[in-house]
Amino acid sequence: MKLFASAAEMRAVPRSAEFRNGAVSFWFRQTGLPERRAALPGAADYDVCVVGGGYTGLWTAYYLKKAQPDLRIAILEREFAGFGASGRNGGWLSAEFAGSRERYASSHGKGAVIALQRAMMRSVDEVITTAEAEGIDADIVKGGMRLVATNPAQQARLLEEVRYLQEWGFWPEDLYLLDPVTGGGPRLQVDGAVAAAHSPHAARIQPAKLAIGLARVVESLGVDIFEDTAVTEIRPAKDGARAAAVTPHGEVGAEHVIRATEGFTASLQGRRRDWLPMSSSMIATEPLGAEMWEHIGWEGREVLGDTAHAYIYAQRTSDDRIAIGGRGAPYRFGSGHDDNGATPPQAIAELWRVLARLFPVAASVPVAHAWSGVLGVPRDWCPTVHLDRETGLGWAGGYVGSGVTTSNLAGRTLCDLVLGRETDLTRLPWVGRRVRGWEPEPLRWVGSQVVHGLYRGADRRESDRVSHTSRLADIAGRIAGR
Numbered sequence: 001m002k003l004f005a006s007a008a009e010m011r012a013v014p015r016s017a018e019f020r021n022g023a024v025s026f027w028f029r030q031t032g033l034p035e036r037r038a039a040l041p042g043a044a045d046y047d048v049c050v051v052g053g054g055y056t057g058l059w060t061a062y063y064l065k066k067a068q069p070d071l072r073i074a075i076l077e078r079e080f081a082g083f084g085a086s087g088r089n090g091g092w093l094s095a096e097f098a099g100s101r102e103r104y105a106s107s108h109g110k111g112a113v114i115a116l117q118r119a120m121m122r123s124v125d126e127v128i129t130t131a132e133a134e135g136i137d138a139d140i141v142k143g144g145m146r147l148v149a150t151n152p153a154q155q156a157r158l159l160e161e162v163r164y165l166q167e168w169g170f171w172p173e174d175l176y177l178l179d180p181v182t183g184g185g186p187r188l189q190v191d192g193a194v195a196a197a198h199s200p201h202a203a204r205i206q207p208a209k210l211a212i213g214l215a216r217v218v219e220s221l222g223v224d225i226f227e228d229t230a231v232t233e234i235r236p237a238k239d240g241a242r243a244a245a246v247t248p249h250g251e252v253g254a255e256h257v258i259r260a261t262e263g264f265t266a267s268l269q270g271r272r273r274d275w276l277p278m279s280s281s282m283i284a285t286e287p288l289g290a291e292m293w294e295h296i297g298w299e300g301r302e303v304l305g306d307t308a309h310a311y312i313y314a315q316r317t318s319d320d321r322i323a324i325g326g327r328g329a330p331y332r333f334g335s336g337h338d339d340n341g342a343t344p345p346q347a348i349a350e351l352w353r354v355l356a357r358l359f360p361v362a363a364s365v366p367v368a369h370a371w372s373g374v375l376g377v378p379r380d381w382c383p384t385v386h387l388d389r390e391t392g393l394g395w396a397g398g399y400v401g402s403g404v405t406t407s408n409l410a411g412r413t414l415c416d417l418v419l420g421r422e423t424d425l426t427r428l429p430w431v432g433r434r435v436r437g438w439e440p441e442p443l444r445w446v447g448s449q450v451v452h453g454l455y456r457g458a459d460r461r462e463s464d465r466v467s468h469t470s471r472l473a474d475i476a477g478r479i480a481g482r
């Protein structure tokens, strides 16, 4: 794999006449951008104020209102519900949990980490059954997760990954290798695959439909959602004054203020170094014809990923496109990002090259849309959920690239924490962890460029069919602090 796509390779990408770059995401192109709700009319007072209307904020409000209908809850959202990663992601509702198992185990023991993994599996089903019960149609199909390796080093890593995860809560029926000869599992023809693994604990979703549906349900339960309302600062309770979210429209005082701003957290006063905003990019093709699908298979609608260091994630959409994503231009100096999701041509070309390599029959299918979004990366790459009773402040996030399911677990956990319940959820090892912040600029930018380059270099070396993980990846991992 080459480090950068050349100009000729960029020109080679077939694009449809209606090709769009950005415009939030292809998922919102399918649904249409939602009509904006009213902004906060002025200073206000609530029991719980949630900052951020993505999955984390919406699930938190949902479970709180279900548990205690008389709670007065507001969600303050800078743009519109689902505008962030929740309306842009790859639609992997999977049991994958980011973060080092060993780190969590060092404070809570191995059993607690296994409990966390099992809770993630149940969360996949929780999202599916809740969506169904609440009448949210998010094109959900629980076809499982397929991981493929396309060179010997990836294969060795995949085998190791399966063995490793089976020690940490995935039992043999939860994640297993597929037979290289007979395949086993539904047919999914990935060119050059030398090994594959399957887990039943994953579903494909249409991300924006889930966000739109959740916002509608939460609102119907009596939660006030204020859009076009940017919070500039979150203040802790102090000297008898309640915690507050500060906006240009006025302050919202509340018993609890929950920060659910993930990749945007750096824009809040005093939070610049908490979570690094890393971007991830996607492309979606035009729908593939029946003959192509005949060749590829993918009847099971599994979510599909590989085991490269700069890994990709993909799904077959409900209208028969391939949507595929990966780390595009991962980090911008000063924690900046493009709000609307415009994606650099190099990232589009790189994603298309991977698509054409994995599915050569689809190489002629025009790309209809490209977009990007930001995820939140903590310094130790481990997600956290927390509520501080003294200050009234809570938060959840730092999910790295695996927040679709994790945000549901976070929402249920924050609900228990706010209501002062001690439950199996509040005892999970990601609750209450404190993580140090990222280095100041320019160190942060330089470090992320080096790590990104090393991972790509490792992928390039491994594609030369070496049978082991490149040392460059080890170095990158050590620099990144993973």
Ligand SMILES: Cc1cc2nc3c(=O)[nH]c(=O)nc-3n(C[C@H](O)[C@H](O)[C@H](O)COP(=O)(O)OP(=O)(O)OC[C@H]3O[C@@H](n4cnc5c(N)ncnc54)[C@H](O)[C@@H]3O)c2cc1C
Residues within 6 Å of the ligand: 051, 052, 053, 054, 055, 056, 057, 076, 077, 078, 079, 080, 081, 082, 083, 084, 085, 086, 087, 088, 089, 090, 091, 092, 093, 094, 229, 230, 231, 232, 260, 261, 262, 263, 264, 265, 267, 268, 279, 280, 281, 282, 313, 325, 372, 373, 374, 375, 396, 397, 399, 400, 401, 402, 403, 404, 405, 406, 407
């Ligand atoms: C391209 C891409 C692909 C991904 N693919 C997957 C995947 O397939 N599976 C998976 O598990 N995870 C995936 N992720 C990660 C996953 O989407 C996120 O972890 C998850 O959506 C985070 O939800 P959230 O509610 O915490 O954050 P977000 O959805 O980002 O929501 C935060 C919200 O806060 C609002 N906000 C920010 N700042 C302020 C402020 N100051 N005041 C008021 N509101 C504010 C934003 O507008 C936004 O709506 C992907 C992410 C991206 C970007």
